[in-house]
């Protein structure tokens with residue numbers, strides 16, 4: 001596989017440290033609010049990357065952190081007079097619901113910052129012991145002058161760095177390349193933990209370094225995020241981790257361009273954002289949202305419009321129509337070798353395109369060529385049933401990456417829901433009505449509504465339109 005590495009600004013061959021096993025870290029949500037679909041552009045792209053790696057035969061260990069202590073969370077607590085958990089809890093729940101709806105495969109680990117304070121303090125102490133820090137007014141700072149490589153990832157002009165100038169904010173602009181805060185001294189009305197540096201809380205950058213190291217080791221393969229993460233966040237992660245360990249932190253960096261609205265980055269602070277719920281409430285199919293977020297190459301800014309979303313919906317209809325035709329039409333038995341070779345060639349073109357730095361247009365091109373060719377074969381009665389099965393398998397294989405063709409709601413929960421529905425059917429068969437009701441209630445607690453019809457049981461997720469079997 002080839003990827004575009006942010007550090008070298010070049011396409012490079014990707015080889016994991018351990019053959020066949022990719023260890024990757026993706027910066028996750030800051031849970032002071034609902035995630036918006038700009039965030040989901042990043043997460044859906046990271047899912048495309050993860051699924052492509054698996055498609056190409058790699059095992060993946062992915063870590064996505066949950067930033068549940070950070071400046072904006074503190075501000076929200078103060079604004080609403082709520083506890084930390086009251087602010088973050090509902091947003092964490094919503095985040096997991098949203099990633100299921102968008103069929104983002106679950107990472108192996110979702111560490112929360114507040115569960116890893118000891119690891120963060122250990123890292124800060126190591127940096128202190130090695131002379132990379134200084135204390136001032138109750139806070140501990142990283143001295144960027146003490147790390148010769150500072151600025152390599154973001155290609156920062158070293159002259160911009162002002163000696164000894166400090167910054168306390170978690171987020172700041174390039175012009176503010178300053179010594180950054182590792183541990184923030186406690187202030188009244190904030191949250192704090194006791195520490196060797198005094199009571200306080202971790203800086204955002206320290207959180208990711210400590211959690212990445214804990215779950216992936218000192219050196220791992222791949223670190224991703226949106227381009228806004230390059231500076232200062234990832235620059236600071238490198239400084240902390242490499243200064244502490246004396247080893248390379250990350251072997252490849254990948255960053256996604258932003259999702260834009262009217263030429264501006266979609267962001268919570270600008271107020272120009274849609275949440276996933278906003279769009280679902282307008283009646284759009286979650287698969288169309290996923291397809292829209294996937295369809296633009298990750299290094300190209302994606303301008304979000306409802307018209308674009310409708311276009312993705314229309315593409316989805318073409319896929320659904322073909323799949324319906326394949327189910328519905330009576331086909332003559334047999335196989336067509338030339339056509340099956342075309343299927344194999346397009347499947348291979350699909351994989352090759354994705355292996356070229358996730359060339360999604362190339363991959364979708366292969367899929368839609370197959371759709372066109374198959375439709376015209378169906379029109380002309382030239383699709384034997386044996387070849388239909390070959391095609392179905394190829395489409396299924398492509399859909400392990402795209403996840404837009406299968407019509408069941410969300411990948412993550414489906415198996416569990418189906419298993420419960422099957423147990424309920426068995427209970428009803430055995431006339432154990434109490435058990436059947438119990439299972440229905442359990443499903444209801446999961447947000448699943450059942451509908452018994454003459455054709456069997458249909459289910460849907462509350463408020464999200466039709467689910468399995470419709």
Ligand code: AMP
Pocket residue numbers: 027028029030031038039040041042043224225226227228229256257258259260265266267
């Ligand atoms: P945050 O919750 O702001 O820390 O962001 C979580 C992830 O979403 C990070 O990887 C960001 O780079 C990414 N992100 C935030 N806004 C956008 C946007 N408008 N387009 C693409 N990615 C974004």
Ligand code: ZN
Pocket residue numbers: 026027028208233
């Ligand atoms: Zn991070």
